[in-house]
Amino acid sequence: MVVLASGCRDAFLQQKREATMLVELLCLLVFSVRLAHYAKVIPRDKFWKDPKNICIIVVLLLTLTDMIIYGGLKAANCYSVRWSRVLRPLLLINVTEGRQLRRAFRSIRNALPEISYVFVLFIFSVLIFSLMALKLLSKRDLKTIEGTPYFTNYLEIVFELYVLVTTANSPDVMMPAYNKSSVFAIFFILYILINTYIFMSVFLAVVFNNYKKYLKEEIQQLVRAKRHKMVRAFGVLQEQKEGGQPVVSHENWNKLVRQVRPDISNAHKELLWRVCDDDNQGFIGKVAFVQLADLLNIEVITLKSRPHPLESIIPNLYQSGPSRLLCRVVQHWGFVIAFDLIILVNAVFIGLDEENPLISNSEWFFLAIYVLEILLKLYVFEPRAFFSKHSFWNWFDTIVVFAALIATIINSALKSSGGYTSRQVLDIVFILRVLRLIRVVDRIERFRAIINTLIRIGPAILTFGQLILVVYYIFAMVGMELFKNKVKFYEDLSNPESTYCGNPLLKGSTFAQLGYCKNNFNNVVSSFILLLELTVVNQWHDILLHKHPPMLTAVTHKSALIFFVLFHVLVVIIIINIFVAFVLEAFFVEY
Amino acid sequence: MVVLASGCRDAFLQQKREATMLVELLCLLVFSVRLAHYAKVIPRDKFWKDPKNICIIVVLLLTLTDMIIYGGLKAANCYSVRWSRVLRPLLLINVTEGRQLRRAFRSIRNALPEISYVFVLFIFSVLIFSLMALKLLSKRDLKTIEGTPYFTNYLEIVFELYVLVTTANSPDVMMPAYNKSSVFAIFFILYILINTYIFMSVFLAVVFNNYKKYLKEEIQQLVRAKRHKMVRAFGVLQEQKEGGQPVVSHENWNKLVRQVRPDISNAHKELLWRVCDDDNQGFIGKVAFVQLADLLNIEVITLKSRPHPLESIIPNLYQSGPSRLLCRVVQHWGFVIAFDLIILVNAVFIGLDEENPLISNSEWFFLAIYVLEILLKLYVFEPRAFFSKHSFWNWFDTIVVFAALIATIINSALKSSGGYTSRQVLDIVFILRVLRLIRVVDRIERFRAIINTLIRIGPAILTFGQLILVVYYIFAMVGMELFKNKVKFYEDLSNPESTYCGNPLLKGSTFAQLGYCKNNFNNVVSSFILLLELTVVNQWHDILLHKHPPMLTAVTHKSALIFFVLFHVLVVIIIINIFVAFVLEAFFVEY
Ligand code: NA
Structure with missing residues (x-):
């Protein structure tokens, strides 16, 4: 029976493996075709000079090799590692769409030398403090709360103090010494002051300085490259005028603009030409031509004071006394305040118990009001102006209110049709209901400035999101290879194995007691969430090596710590600081 | 018997109380005398216009009133609060020496309006997220790890999510929802991204912007005030020259400088005059006079290439061949590297076991070498140049080595005299021994630049230290009044009361199990250390309200949380950010 079941499971696993590999082969094919097409379009010598293309080819070949080796070893029932998975992000980075991502990686690479100096100094400081702790505390027969000897092994002290930099084991790491004598608190206070507060600020300062320096250099380079290309374009289009100066005629200029930006209107094009040819000569010189690229980037907002369409459809009614009064009421500040008050009352109603029929029916009232x-x-307002590209809040408002209306109708239809409530629909209703409340912050000028800055840096935050995802992916792949299925999570909590995460070594461990079983590397989703928890830093040493017995040492080898310290240095010290530097700079510029 | 003992204890407490009050009265007297003297020196109307003096008088009077009321109530055996203790820092701030401190407080006050806008928006975001959490999670019958209902009370959710901003309860606060479904992790990821990463960076940005803005304004004001005063001084000293222009003669100028800076040498004075009177006319005009204040602030380093004193004492020997060779060896880079290697070997020896006689005797060898x-x-080097004011590392080296020598001699004298080792002396020996190793970082140019920046911002960090101490003091005084003796620490761990911190309400609490009893408000020292732990933030909710049963609610009222949230906002969000802004700015300027 058992053999049969295990055979079945093996067959299922093999099928799954084959399906995954088929998908992977398809992906490889897509990338290869893409690259082949690219190689056809671009001149041959240029194609081979671009390190991005070389990188893609190497990764594709390595992945193929890995798949063949893996398939062969699996067929021979040998243990094998899919190491090429770690290389996958390189494909993503090196395609043309990854330009932002490449820039983010460059800013990390550029910051590395400066950071490494501070990092070495910081590690030196940790080592010196650890040596002092060893000399001062190891011979005092102190015990940790678990009853193990306190601060007797140098490498353990170094790790504990490294964790203290992230504050994750404060105050526990101090308590045994502090309970012995208050004087020892001085040691830890100095340590935290120097290593947590000063060194971490210095890291931020160095990252910030580098970030600004290379941003400046990169922008200068871009400007120079653009100028160079525009001069070459001028060379192609130029005609010799009687004065001897080469110029570009209005006609050629028009053709060019129509090709480059077919979307812009004639009025806009005419405006740009007027700016270039400010003497109205019918042609422009080199200097005026070169600025075209910048001119095309300027967003021209067409502010038309169009009449309201109703004014032409029902002029008499729209211009009548009551209609004018209504317009005045809606534009009055009292109208805004009245709706703010309604939103506040709504907030209270949302917080109250849903099962009260008065409360649940009030939702219809609020929806109607909105x-x-x-x-x-x-x-009152012209609809096209109301829904213009820049009226973020009008769009937000309308979408949220109408989505909430639709979701509420679906929900009550489901309910009345069979007394059945879909949890998913209800969740969406709740989320939309709460989102409506955000509207209130837009009314205050100062808040709007802050929110607008946040909205404007949104796209750049997405680039950082990509960067983090790439780094997470690499660590998740390595982590899954190292720690997969060492810790198991059981949906069914009545399963006795769930009390020790399916690993007998974790019986009675705090890791299992805290219900951390789902913090594992068993699949991509849980790996990513675990890495996020490690980024947030709190409890990270507990997630890894909760005492009684040390979790990580229990399930793998101690050297696995290197993986986590590396992750901490790369993500928390470097990437998060670049992110903070970026938000700081955005606020310095915008706010 | 018991009555007698309790009577004794009361008498002892009363004596102690009386002694404290006597000291306090003496302090009040000192401040009063100081103020009276100041009032005599300064013109009367100026004295009464200065808010600092008014503030000191009010605080002195209030303290006196409080002491009288307290004494009276104690004599009548009534409960009484020494509320005036909170006012004490005001005395410290308002004396003339507190100028730096006043400036730091001003920078906080100036940053407050801007911060409060961001803070309101941040709180709004927490409230909205909490409402969403309530709607999404309260009806799913989830349980925390302690078995209590999860996310069912709005105010509790708000507090939990506020704590999550500090990351102190990550990932625990997420685990019940995450264990239910991985989808809920999205909610927490968004929350952490927006509130922990973005909002906290925005706080730093706003604080930093304000810090720079007001620093600039303050410096401009100082420069203007200085100029104004110098112009008035010029008016006093001026003489009418034949040209019609008012001037100051060399003689008057000399008198002035001698009065203002009696410490500077004649050569230095002559140098300054030459700079002012660059046409060598014997007198200077208004423009040249006004820059005197800045000139006096410039530090003039006298670099004299003095011959070595031994050269004049034993010229033949010092100039001989072997002596010259020795000088060349000491100045060679190999000499530096040899000593760096010795330091590294020394570091290894320090880390090894002290009880090995080879190791403990090696210390004499290293001391001799140093x-x-x-x-x-x-x-080799001229001693006065070697010990000049700017040779920080030479001073550091010499002091540490000779202190270690003395301490080691005392230690071995104690040991040989009776086989007795003083723990304190040994600790000092260990600390000095480890400090010697720091020397190694000075050899690398890049490290020296970082360290020098850190040393240069040292004095300003001390100002921040004062600021933090003042805020800690106020919170410690209020905390001691609110929480004194609610939690007790017993040196003697065999005392059964130590397992529940002397408070039956804490029986079986995690607070007691973690050995946190010494984290209490029973005296100034432990209050300060507890506040420092709260500044570091980690576990702060655990220190306050560790579950089974909630610690804080167990020992006091729930509203005591306000005290801790207020502390967090003031110290972590405002002061720590100002500190980070300050380190950032220092590194932008210096590095
Ligand atoms: Na933490």
Whole structure:
């Protein structure tokens, strides 16, 4: 029976493995075709000079080799590692769309030498403090709360103090010494002051300085490259005028702009030409031509004071006394305040118990009010101006209110059709309901400035998101290879194995007691969430090596710590600091 | 018997109380005398216009009133609070020496309006997320690891999510929802991204911007005030010259400088005059006079290439061949590297077991080597140049080596006299021994630059230290009034009361199990250390309200949380950010 079941499971696993490999082969094929197409379009010598293309080819070949070796070893039932998975992000980075990502990686690479000096100094400081701790505390027969000897092994002290830099084991690491004598607190206070507060600030300062320096250099380089290309374009288009100066005629200029930006209107094009040819000569010189690229990047907002469409459809009614009064009411500041108050009352109602019929029915009232508000605004303001590209909050408002309306209708239809409530629909209703409340912050000028800055840095934050995802992916792949299935999570909590995460070594461990079983490397999703928890830093030593017995040492070898310290240095010390530097700079510029 | 003992204890407490009050009265007297003297020196209207003096008088009067009321109530055996203790830091801030401290407080006050806008937005975000968490999670019958209902009370959710901003309860606060479904992790990831990473960076950005803005304004104001005063001084000293322009003669100028800076040498004074009177006219005009204040602030380093004193004492020997060879050896880079290697070997020996006689005797060898190094350097380099004001590392080296020598001699004298080792002396020996190793970083140019920046910002960090101490003092005084003796620490761990910190309400609490009893408000020292732990933030919710049963609610009222949240906002969000902004700015300027 058992053999049969195990045979079945093996067959299932093999099928799954084959399916995964098929998908992977397809991906490889897509990348290869893409590259082949690219090689056809671009001149041959240029193609081979670009390190990005070389990188893609090498990764594709390595992945193919790895798949063949893996398939062969698996067929021979040998243990094998899919090491090429770690290389996958390189494909993502090196395609043309990864330009932002490449820039982010460059800024890390550029910051590395400076950071490494501070890092060496910081590690030196940790080592010196650890040596002092060893000399001062190892011979005092102190015990940790678990009853093990306290601060007797140098390498353990170094790790504990390294963790203290992240504050994750404060105050526990201090307590045995502090309980012995208050004087020892001085040691830890100095340590935290120097290593947590000063050194971490110095890291931020160095990262920030480098970030700004290389940003400046990169922008200068871009500007120079653009200028160079524009001069070459001028060389192609130029005509010799009687004065002897080479110029570009209005006609050629028009053709060029139509090719480069077919989307811009004639009025916009005419405006740009007027700016270039400010003497109205019918042609422009080199200097005026070169600025074209910058001119095309300027966003021209067309502010048309168009009349309201209703004014042409029902002029008499729209211009009548009551209609004018309504317009004045909607534009009055009292209208805004009234709706703010309604939102606040709504917030209280949302917080109250849903099962009370009064409360659940009040939702219809609020929805009606919000829809009415939007309709009134559309009656008063010109709809195209109201829904212009830059009216973020109007879009937000309308989408959230109408989505909430639809979701609420679906929910109550489901409910009345069979007394059945879909949890998913209800969750969406709740989320939309709460999102509506955000609207209130837009009313205050100062808040709007802050929120607008946050919205503007949104796209750049997404680039950082990509960067973090790439780094997470690499660590997740390595982590899955090292720690897969060492710790198991059971949905069914009545399963006795769930009390020790399916690993007898963790019986009675605090890791299992805290319900951390799902913090594992068994699949990509849980790996990513675990890495996020390690990024947030708190409890990271507990996640890794909760005492009684040390979790990590229990399930693998102690050297696995290197993996986690490396992750901490790369993500928390470097990437998070670049992120903070980036937000700081954005606020210095915008706010 | 018991009555007698308790009577004794009361008498002892009363004596102690009386002694404290006597000391306090003496302090009040000192401050009063100081103020009276100041009032005599300064013109009357100026004295009463200065808010600092008014503040000191009010605090002195309030303290006196409080002491009288307290004494009276104690005599009548009534409960009484020494509320005026909170005012004490005001005395410290308002004396003339507190100028730096006042400036630091001003920078906080100036940053407050801007910070409060971001803070309101941040709190709004926490409230919105909490409402969403309530709607999404409260009806799913989830349980925390302690078996209590998870996320069912709005205010508790707000507090838990506020704590999550500090990352102190990550990942525990997420685990019940995450164990239910991985989808809920998205909620917490978004929360941490927005509130921990973005909002905390925005706080830093706002604080940094304000810090720079007001620093600039303050410096401009100082420069203007200085100029104004110098112009007035010029008006007093001026003489009418034949040209019609008012001038100051060399003679008057000399008198002035001698009065203002009696410490500077004649050569230095002559140099300054030459700079002012660059046409060598014998008198200077208004413009040249006004820059005097800045000139006096410039530090003039006298670099004299003095011959070595031994050259005049034993010229033949000092100039002989072997002596010259010795000088060349000491100045060679190999000499530096040899000593770096010795330091590294020394570091290994320090880390090894002290009880091995080879190891403990090796200390004499290393001490001899280090003393020899210093003597050799003194032989080669001119001693006054070697010990100049700016040779920080030479001073550091010499002091540490000779202190270690003395301490080691005392230690071995004690040991040989009775086989007795004083723990304190040994600790000092260990500390000095490890400090010697720091020397190694000075050899690398890049490290020296970083260390020098850190040393240069040292004095300003001390100002921040004062600021933190003042804020800690106020919170410690209030904390002691609110929480004194609610939690007790017993030196003697065999005392059964030590397992629950002397408070039956804490029986079986994790707070007691973690050995946190010494984290209490029973005296000034432990209050300060507890506040430092709260500044470091980690485990702060655990220190306050470790579950089974919630510690804080167990020993006091829930509203005591306000005290801790207020502390967090003031110290962690404002002061620590100002500190980081300050280190950042120092590194932007210096490095
Ligand atoms: Na933490």
